[in-house]
Amino acid sequence: MRRVVALLALVGALALPLPAASAAEAQTSLPDIEDEVMCIVCGVPLELATEAPQANQERDLIRRLIAQGRTKDEIKNELVDQYGPAVLAVPDDEGFDLMAWLVPGAAIVAAGVAIAFGLRRWRRADAAEASAEPAAAVDPADAERLDADIARYEL
Amino acid sequence: MSARTFAVFIGALLLIGLLGFGLVSKGEGSLSVGEDVPAAELPALGADGTGSVADYEGRWVLVNVWASWCDPCRDEAPALERFYREHGGQDFEILGVDTQDDEASAQDFIEEFKLTYPHLHDGSGDYADDLETTGVPENFLIDPDGRVAAALHGQVTESYLRDTVEPLIEGRS
Numbered sequence: 001m002r003r004v005v006a007l008l009a010l011v012g013a014l015a016l017p018l019p020a021a022s023a024a025e026a027q028t029s030l031p032d033i034e035d036e037v038m039c040i041v042c043g044v045p046l047e048l049a050t051e052a053p054q055a056n057q058e059r060d061l062i063r064r065l066i067a068q069g070r071t072k073d074e075i076k077n078e079l080v081d082q083y084g085p086a087v088l089a090v091p092d093d094e095g096f097d098l099m100a101w102l103v104p105g106a107a108i109v110a111a112g113v114a115i116a117f118g119l120r121r122w123r124r125a126d127a128a129e130a131s132a133e134p135a136a137a138v139d140p141a142d143a144e145r146l147d148a149d150i151a152r153y154e155l
Numbered sequence: 156m157s158a159r160t161f162a163v164f165i166g167a168l169l170l171i172g173l174l175g176f177g178l179v180s181k182g183e184g185s186l187s188v189g190e191d192v193p194a195a196e197l198p199a200l201g202a203d204g205t206g207s208v209a210d211y212e213g214r215w216v217l218v219n220v221w222a223s224w225c226d227p228c229r230d231e232a233p234a235l236e237r238f239y240r241e242h243g244g245q246d247f248e249i250l251g252v253d254t255q256d257d258e259a260s261a262q263d264f265i266e267e268f269k270l271t272y273p274h275l276h277d278g279s280g281d282y283a284d285d286l287e288t289t290g291v292p293e294n295f296l297i298d299p300d301g302r303v304a305a306a307l308h309g310q311v312t313e314s315y316l317r318d319t320v321e322p323l324i325e326g327r328s
Contacts, residue, residue: 040255040279040280041255041280053224054224054255054256056224057223057224057256057257057260058257060260061257061259061260081278082256082257082258082278083255083257083278083279083280084278084279084280084281085279086279086280087279
């Protein structure tokens with residue numbers, strides 16, 4: 001019986017639409033695209049170019065493409081066809097543009113390694129300093145009390 | 156001079172140098188008279204294939220850099236079309252370069268003003284950069300040898316076409 005229930009649950013889960021698939025097909029919006037493309041005349045992201053006539057025309061084009069049911073990627077591709085690659089505010093994830101994504105990531109990793117290395121050296125230096133110092137003599141009475149305390153906490 | 160004073164002096168010097176460079180580079184205009192016009196293959200607007208200013212070598216050509224979102228371009232379009240109908244032919248051509256614009260809007264513009272001269276599409280604005288334009292519209296009259304004979308950094312008017320362009324293309328000046 002349990003097996004049948006598990007099988008039915010599995011079939012039910014597979015029958016559900018995948019969230020990623022539905023998200024990929026979701027209709028995009030002007031604000032969603034505006035921060036990823038440039039006003040090419042103004043040299044700033046489209047969302048910041050509120051008054052420029054070229055920016056307004058670019059917005060009209062995006063609105064028309066949204067009304068045609070185009071996806072975000074299709075709209076960005078159309079903008080690149082019309083205005084060239086400089087219209088993209090976010091670098092591409094292939095070719096030389098990939099460096100724009102990889103270099104900051106590599107820099108963060110390198111910084112992490114450098115910090116870890118520095119901390120290790122620091123701790124080693126502290127340990128060496130501590131071992132170089134002569135051990136302070138413990139008063140016999142204190143040592144006795146310490147042993148008694150430890151014995152009390154031992155289970 | 157203390158180290159601090161020296162650092163302030165160097166800082167001030169750098170700042171002045173930077174401002175000076177900014178002013179000088181701002182002062183550089185478009186192509187000037189006598190310079191060779193840069194040529195680049197661009198897609199033809201409203202037609203298949205590509206075109207270039209170089210295609211018109213041996214003829215006078217008025218290169219009009221425009222965009223459909225530009226109001227002064229709307230103002231000058233009728234004058235350009237009238238001038239083209241009167242003078243366009245074997246020895247003279249007007250070549251529109253639609254820059255930083257989308258093709259559909261550019262086509263609407265051409266239809267609205269019933270422009271009959273050819274146009275190229277420079278969507279990225281790279282060719283306008285080659286021409287060292289600082290805005291739209293800008294107009295360059297190119298002689299049959301491919302050199303700039305006159306440049307106007309703004310919209311053309313009937314009087315500019317009559318007093319500056321016409322004498323040059325008719326060999327009167």
